[in-house]
Each structure stands twice: as structure tokens, then as C-alpha cells.
Amino acid sequence: MATYLPRIADQELEARLSVMGAVLIEGPKACGKTATASQVANTIIRLDEDAAARAQLDLDPQALFAGEPPILFDEWQVAPDIWNRVRRQVDDRAEKGHFILTGSARPRDDANRHSGAGRFSVMQMRPMSLFESGHSTGEMSLASLLDGERQTGLGTHLSFDDLLRRIITGGWPELLDADEDFARDWLADYLRQVVEVDVPEMGHRRNPGNLRRLLEALGRGVGQPVKLSDLAKDVGGDGGPIAYETLTGYLDALARLWLTDDSAAWRPHMRSRARLRTAPVRYFVDPSIGPAALNIGSAELKADPLALGFHFEALVIRDLRIYAQLHRGRVDSWRDENGNEVDAVLTARDNKWAAFEVKLNPRDVDAGAASLLKFARNVDTDRHKEPACLGVITSTGAGGRRPDGVHVIPIGCLGP
Structure with missing residues (x-):
């Protein structure tokens, strides 16, 4: 056993x-x-x-x-x-x-x-976080961050190749010790079961090719606020957009199977007059599903840094959701019409909230911190509390609180 x-x-x-x-x-x-x-x-x-x-x-x-x-x-x-x-x-x-x-x-x-x-x-329940699978030390605690405490950690134990494997294999208990080839075969079979058995059993007995293309479109759109109209075009291809009712039926089925895990728009009171965008940001419940739907592995991700950044973001959002659940918290996104955005806004009990930017490359931490500080200045703190934490979650390196108050958090240090 x-x-x-x-x-x-x-x-x-x-x-x-x-x-x-x-x-x-x-x-x-x-x-x-x-x-x-x-x-x-x-x-x-x-x-x-x-x-x-x-x-x-x-x-x-x-x-x-x-x-x-x-x-x-x-x-x-x-x-x-x-x-x-x-x-x-x-x-x-x-x-x-x-x-x-x-x-x-x-x-x-x-x-x-x-x-x-x-x-x-x-x-x-979701698949396992890096802390649960033993790939994060957990020394930078979300609970302590929400309490306003300074946290430190060193995330260099998780190499770049290790991180790629964690994206491709995900947090599925059966795949924790699996090599990449086995994991990709397992996930391909998993999605085949979804397309050919699970969704049809829920009453959607239409073109399975449409559902496969929808999974691919969602895989390409991970971490982005992809509109329904754009999804309909991607799924329909040369035949034109699929019907709205068909698309929403498929999305409903995937949600009822707990495979999608979108971030709704956080809508705080802001000092800025810029209109807030309300489209959800698309994620799967585990970062492995996007690459599996696209039939790509670590080599393809390594060759496409932009796509890798989004799939790394999906891994971070999964872990944040798992850790936030202990605090009866939820993870949303924030965007305005001027192109300003924050990847994750975590709201917990007692109206505590924290905001996080996700940056795969540690060299981008300064930009992420600047974005968070600009965002926090525009939140109406007369109606909301001050943020308990502002943090940039990155792939590796040393973690701690910067002089400007923003925490740098290597994902291999983050825990509940």
C-alpha cells in the first residue's frame, strides 16, 4: 500500500x-x-x-x-x-x-x-501543492504573511528543471514520483476520459473534437482573461464560432468536473476612476492540464518563455488557493481598463487581504513590486483595510521583505 x-x-x-x-x-x-x-x-x-x-x-x-x-x-x-x-x-x-x-x-x-x-x-480538494508534495519547505507561511509578520526563506533547492517537471506532472498523487514521459501519457489518458466518457455522461454528446479544441484553447489562454467570443472562434476554427449555448455547456461540464478554476475579478473601492474589468482569468485546477491539452512537455515550455511564465503562474495560483482555503480565503484577480493588473488578490476571514504578483524570472521582481505598490496606493483604505501583505512570488532565490515593504517569495518556500 x-x-x-x-x-x-x-x-x-x-x-x-x-x-x-x-x-x-x-x-x-x-x-x-x-x-x-x-x-x-x-x-x-x-x-x-x-x-x-x-x-x-x-x-x-x-x-x-x-x-x-x-x-x-x-x-x-x-x-x-x-x-x-x-x-x-x-x-x-x-x-x-x-x-x-x-x-x-x-x-x-x-x-x-x-x-x-x-x-x-x-x-x-485540489491536487497537491508543492508543500504537500515535499517540493516546498513552507518556511514562508501564508498565515504569518496575513498576520503582517516578516518572513524569510531560501528557495534555491528547486532547480529550473525541477520546476518545469512540477508544471508538467502537476500535483496528482499518482504522479509524484513519475518521470515526465509516464506523466504525459497518464494525463493524456485522463483528458481522453474526460472528452470521451465524463462529459458525454453529463449530457453533452456533441462533437468531441470541439471539446478537445476547447481544452487546447484554454491551455493557450491559461492566466489570461480570455473572452467567450474568442473561445468560440478558437473552438470552431474554419467552421466559424461554435454556438454560445454549446460553448457554455462545455464550460459548465468542465466546471462540474472540477477541472477549471478561474479567478473572478476582485472589485474593491478604488481611488482611481479607471473602470475595472470583470472577465475571469482562466486557469485549470492543476498546472499540468494546460500543457497536457496542448501535448507539450518541458522542452517546449523551455523554448517558449512567455508561455512558461503563464503556466508557472498557474502553478502558483493553485498553491495559493490551497493555502488560502485554511483561512476560508479566496483568490481573485484585478485588472483595470488602463492595463494595470495584479495576478492574485487573496481575501481571507476578518477582511484581511493580500496581493501578489507572479514573476518567473527573479530579475522581474522590481517591476512586480512597483506594480503592487501602485495598486495598493489606489485601493480606498477608508473602505478596505490596509493590505496584510504585498508579495512577488518568483521561481527561486532568497525570500524576505524588501525595504519598500514588499515580500519576495520563492515558490519553493511558500507554505500554509
């Missing part, structure tokens, strides 16, 4: 089980939901594999709840009737932490499925 590497989600799951009767863990296939839930579950029912268990939902549903809690119902969306059964059990037992559900696809809203409010706590 493979050794379980602790996940940041372990802490969140424990906390949620202590206050709610059931916890729903959602995230893409193969990100580690089942392994994490299995660390605390005493009874495991794999609904996607166990036909007898699915049959019991109709014949003897009470038997599914006879095991010792916490009871894990893995891939619950395969047998969606289990939702209402668990909800009723939570009401009847009036106990905390009795059930865990995992799901790699979010079902459409169903009038027959009752609200889980007050019974279910919902948490999201």
Missing part, C-alpha cells in the same frame, strides 16, 4: 467533522479525496465500484448505514439518492461527524434533492 502523504485538507476535514453531521469533499478525479477521507473513515462504501451497494439503495437502504461511523460514501454522485438518505440520517442521529461523501462531478440541481444546509459541510 502506498504511503499516505499528509494533506492540508486533513486539518479542514477534521474541523468540519467536529461541527457538522456530514462533510462533502468535492474535487477532480484522482486528486486524493478518497485517500484523505479514508484516513478518518471507519466504514468505506465505494458507490462507483460496488453494484451491490447501489442496489441496496432501493432494496435495503438502512443496511448502508449499519457500519461504524464515520461512514464514507465514495463518488456519491453515481447514486445521487444517497444524498437524501444521508441527510435524513443526520437529522435522526443528531451526532457530529458521522458521514463523509466524496464527489468528482457536481450533479445538476435536482428538485428531488433536498438542501444540505445545516447538515452538510462542503469542502473542496
Whole structure:
């Protein structure tokens, strides 16, 4: 049996089980939901594999709840009737932490499925961060940065080639020790399953070539606010833009499979009169998906520094989201009509917020710091608190707080 590497989600799951009767863990296939839930579950029912268990939902549903809690119902969306059964059990037992559900696809809203409010706590899992996989020391803590503390670290242990491999292989638990060729084959099969099986099962039985081209277009547009009209043109190609309804249906399916993870626009009160842009910035849930959709590896990324910068940004945004989740935080982007932008604005509990620029090349740190300071000066701090942290996240080198107050954060030092 493979050794379980602790996940940041372990802490969140424990906390949620202590206050709610059931916890729903959602995230893409193969990100580690089942392994994490299995660390605390005493009874495991794999609904996607166990036909007898699915049959019991109709014949003897009470038997599914006879095991010792916490009871894990893995891939619950395969047998969606289990939702209402668990909800009723939570009401009847009036106990905390009795059930865990995992799901790699979010079902459409169903009038027959009752609200889980007050019974279910919902948490999201993503593939592993660099800290979880052992590639970041974590000595520059996001929690401490949000507390306004000075942080230092040295990120030179993560070489340029190591960083490329982490982008190409991603944070999938099955690929942590894989070489690049195996990882690329695994990811190609993963996306083939998405195109040929997962999305059609969600009711989208149209041209699979369109969906492949959409994944490629999203791969080219990683880290950019690509408009729907531009995506429609890219997907349609010589045949002209695909229909808006088709495009939004595909995007909805990818979101329900937890494969996309776009950054919404942060809309603070600003002193500047410049109009804020509201288009989301496009990301996948893991940086490996973009290169896999484009069928490129580390050699191609190395030959295209501009594209590499965007895919590095995708890795950083993934890690920020994972670390922010411990603080009930979210990561957005900010752009105005004059071309000013900030890659990540992290908003946490108690209205704490921080802003980060992502620069692959450490020589670009000065430009990133200048951009952050200009942005912070224009935020209306009469309506928002002062930022807890301004930081430039880069690929390597020494980390610390500069005289201007901006932290330099090598990605191999960042942790929760």
C-alpha cells in the first residue's frame, strides 16, 4: 500500500467533522479525496465500484448505514439518492461527524434533492501543492504573511528543471514520483476520459473534437482573461464560432468536473476612476492540464518563455488557493481598463487581504513590486483595510521583505 502523504485538507476535514453531521469533499478525479477521507473513515462504501451497494439503495437502504461511523460514501454522485438518505440520517442521529461523501462531478440541481444546509459541510480538494508534495519547505507561511509578520526563506533547492517537471506532472498523487514521459501519457489518458466518457455522461454528446479544441484553447489562454467570443472562434476554427449555448455547456461540464478554476475579478473601492474589468482569468485546477491539452512537455515550455511564465503562474495560483482555503480565503484577480493588473488578490476571514504578483524570472521582481505598490496606493483604505501583505512570488532565490515593504517569495518556500 502506498504511503499516505499528509494533506492540508486533513486539518479542514477534521474541523468540519467536529461541527457538522456530514462533510462533502468535492474535487477532480484522482486528486486524493478518497485517500484523505479514508484516513478518518471507519466504514468505506465505494458507490462507483460496488453494484451491490447501489442496489441496496432501493432494496435495503438502512443496511448502508449499519457500519461504524464515520461512514464514507465514495463518488456519491453515481447514486445521487444517497444524498437524501444521508441527510435524513443526520437529522435522526443528531451526532457530529458521522458521514463523509466524496464527489468528482457536481450533479445538476435536482428538485428531488433536498438542501444540505445545516447538515452538510462542503469542502473542496485540489491536487497537491508543492508543500504537500515535499517540493516546498513552507518556511514562508501564508498565515504569518496575513498576520503582517516578516518572513524569510531560501528557495534555491528547486532547480529550473525541477520546476518545469512540477508544471508538467502537476500535483496528482499518482504522479509524484513519475518521470515526465509516464506523466504525459497518464494525463493524456485522463483528458481522453474526460472528452470521451465524463462529459458525454453529463449530457453533452456533441462533437468531441470541439471539446478537445476547447481544452487546447484554454491551455493557450491559461492566466489570461480570455473572452467567450474568442473561445468560440478558437473552438470552431474554419467552421466559424461554435454556438454560445454549446460553448457554455462545455464550460459548465468542465466546471462540474472540477477541472477549471478561474479567478473572478476582485472589485474593491478604488481611488482611481479607471473602470475595472470583470472577465475571469482562466486557469485549470492543476498546472499540468494546460500543457497536457496542448501535448507539450518541458522542452517546449523551455523554448517558449512567455508561455512558461503563464503556466508557472498557474502553478502558483493553485498553491495559493490551497493555502488560502485554511483561512476560508479566496483568490481573485484585478485588472483595470488602463492595463494595470495584479495576478492574485487573496481575501481571507476578518477582511484581511493580500496581493501578489507572479514573476518567473527573479530579475522581474522590481517591476512586480512597483506594480503592487501602485495598486495598493489606489485601493480606498477608508473602505478596505490596509493590505496584510504585498508579495512577488518568483521561481527561486532568497525570500524576505524588501525595504519598500514588499515580500519576495520563492515558490519553493511558500507554505500554509
